[in-house]
Amino acid sequence: MESWKVNLISVWFGCFFTGLAISQILPFLPLYISQLGVHSHEALSMWSGFTFSITFLVSAVVAPWWGSLADRKGRKLMLLRASLGMAVTILLQAFATNVWQLFILRGVMGLTSGYIPNALALVASQAPRERSGWAISTLSTAQISGVIVGPLMGGILADNFGLRPVFLLTSALLMVSFLVTLFLIKERARPVQNKAGQLSGKAVFKALPYPFLIVSLCVTTLVIQLCNGSIGPILALFIKYLDPGSNNIAFMSGLIAAIPGIPALLAAPRLGRLGDRIGTDKILMGALVFAVVLFFSMSFVATPVQLAVLRFLLGFADGAMLPAVQTLLVKYSTEQVTGRIFGYNQSFMYMGNVVGPLMGASVSAIIGFRWVFVVTGVVVVLNILQFALVLRKRNQLAAARREG
CATH class of the missing domain: 1.20.1250.20 (MFS general substrate transporter like domains)
Structure with missing residues (x-):
């Protein structure tokens, strides 16, 4: 099988686990914040908005920098960084004892973002141009599948085992993404030699x-x-x-x-x-x-x-x-x-x-x-x-x- 197809299959599973991991937590964040001691309607709404938004705000700021680094250092390295970083920060969220700790960890999680865009960039750079539309669309189904399955899995876990185990399973799934990336994805020996990154x-x-x-x-x-x-x-x-x-x-x-x-x-x-x-x-x-x-x-x-x-x-x-x-x-x-x-x-x-x-x-x-x-x-x-x-x-x- 051609190497770009092997990479497509590999990052498909990585993106699936990433989409699943993130989506199975978000619907239950307000419940987890309540469990951490925030109970009034006003405070719960405020903290839910803050903890949800901080991840995306931080990610929006650092995404161009990670993209530049990917062009210079290689996209596989960025995939490994993102999957391992999210696995660690979500694992730590399971042990948060107050809402401030959760808020800070969600912000740090924003710094570790970038698995899916780097996966897209990797596939886009390797797939033949005449098949790039099919390859990128196929890869997009991974995140969509994860977003469908994630809330259902998270709901079953939360109802039967509590909220903290949802974070533990999410971290484990992201470690699977890390291992898939580490052992299955092959990138060209050296990224393109130029100064585009600078x-x-x-x-x-x-x-x-x-x-x-x-x-x-x-x-x-x-x-x-x-x-x-x-x-x-x-x-x-x-x-x-x-x-x-x-x-x-x-x-x-x-x-x-x-x-x-x-x-x-x-x-x-x-x-x-x-x-x-x-x-x-x-x-x-x-x-x-x-x-x-x-x-x-x-x-x-x-x-x-x-x-x-x-x-x-x-x-x-x-x-x-x-x-x-x-x-x-x-x-x-x-x-x-x-x-x-x-x-x-x-x-x-x-x-x-x-x-x-x-x-x-x-x-x-x-x-x-x-x-x-x-x-x-x-x-x-x-x-x-x-x-x-x-x-x-x-x-x-x-x-x-x-x-x-």
């Missing part, structure tokens, strides 16, 4: 054929994550609003939250392969338009079943959008700076994870649940307009270069 951010973008397109794709990544996160804070409350007499709100919320992962898992490789044939930018634009239609439709639902159906359909767009962005980043950058570009994109992704829930909670508090879907749809429309303008500019420049 270039300033401005110099890196000046070296790109279409730097404005890279910026646009990073903004699109932020919008995609913002859309995914804006619904999270209000989902359970909205379901309760739609069906106030239900006795299984928690189960319905978990099901409706997870359901987009199933079509995303099935669609991602197929849409990636289709993008390789007809153009990845067309797949991305189509998925964004489809998402707009679904978000506006969600604002009119009358039952949880209708919401579940629309969320299921949204999964097909989810399976196309981020892989398409990542494929375009590969296509319009060079191997010498791929790690740096993916690091910048990861920063935008983390910021979307922070801004999305804040936007959703604020809109629902001010003007109501349904307006969260409307505002989210409007944000996607604005992104479609900016992306369309950028594609038009790219086409004009490409035509001018051909004529010149």
Whole structure:
């Protein structure tokens, strides 16, 4: 088997365990904070927000630096650093005795981030360009699978064995990622010999054929994550609003939250392969338009079943959008700076994870649940307009270069 395919299979399992590990903890953080002695509603909400956000904020700051280091020192080293670092910090979280210790450890965890973007960069740099869309889309199914399985596994563990064992199992799974990376992943003997890692951010973008397109794709990544996160804070409350007499709100919320992962898992490789044939930018634009239609439709639902159906359909767009962005980043950058570009994109992704829930909670508090879907749809429309303008500019420049 070709070495890039072996690496793809290996990092698939590494990304699966990473996605599973992170997702099985996040739903239970407020319960763990309560267990650490924070009980009032106001304080619990505040600390839950802080401990959730600090990881992504720190990650957003350090992601470009890790990307630069990956370009200079190699991506396998960064994969080992991220998996081992997360394993250790999550293990320590299991033994936290107060909320301040948990908060600090969650911040340190942000410093250890970067497994998934470095895995993407590794696969992108080794897969043949004509198959990069399929390879990246296939790899994206790993994280999606982990996010589907993680909350279910975490819930079973928490109900039967308590919250601290969830952290212990999560740490063990990340050690599996570390061992898979250490023994199975093969990288070229030496990263590309150049000084790209020492270039300033401005110099890196000046070296790109279409730097404005890279910026646009990073903004699109932020919008995609913002859309995914804006619904999270209000989902359970909205379901309760739609069906106030239900006795299984928690189960319905978990099901409706997870359901987009199933079509995303099935669609991602197929849409990636289709993008390789007809153009990845067309797949991305189509998925964004489809998402707009679904978000506006969600604002009119009358039952949880209708919401579940629309969320299921949204999964097909989810399976196309981020892989398409990542494929375009590969296509319009060079191997010498791929790690740096993916690091910048990861920063935008983390910021979307922070801004999305804040936007959703604020809109629902001010003007109501349904307006969260409307505002989210409007944000996607604005992104479609900016992306369309950028594609038009790219086409004009490409035509001018051909004529010149």
